[in-house]
Amino acid sequence: MDKPHYEPPKQSAFGQLFDSLFLLVLVFAALFTPLYLKLAGGGKTDLALADTKTWEGLGQNAVQQAQWVKLGLTPETAAPMITSRFDYSFSMVELVITAVVVIGYFALLFAFSKREYREVLEERFGRK
Numbered sequence: 001m002d003k004p005h006y007e008p009p010k011q012s013a014f015g016q017l018f019d020s021l022f023l024l025v026l027v028f029a030a031l032f033t034p035l036y037l038k039l040a041g042g043g044k045t046d047l048a049l050a051d052t053k054t055w056e057g058l059g060q061n062a063v064q065q066a067q068w069v070k071l072g073l074t075p076e077t078a079a080p081m082i083t084s085r086f087d088y089s090f091s092m093v094e095l096v097i098t099a100v101v102v103i104g105y106f107a108l109l110f111a112f113s114k115r116e117y118r119e120v121l122e123e124r125f126g127r128k
Helices: 014-038 061-072 075-083 092-125
Strands: 044-046 082-086
Touching: 075 082
Parallel strands: none
Antiparallel strands: 044 082
């Protein structure tokens, strides 16, 4: 018994272009929405140093001082960069929720893919 040759559905060039651009827009939206809603990043904190007018007061050794000077900076102009620190704190609850969402998404993706993969194999080669 001959099985018909599987022919995947055809998509026009416009359809492929539209799908690609639509997915690109979705990726950018997924990446930038948290930034616009101020949900990403803990911000910055500034170190309070008593002396920001000298390299020693900023805690810079001779090698670091030389590199700052090569960049054309003085202690006063480099101070905002040296004293500014990113806040890397995070919430364990939010981390767990994110992990559950990502793992759930992939579990769902694999479940649907497995079903569709089996349907294609059955259509092409028949049941076991």
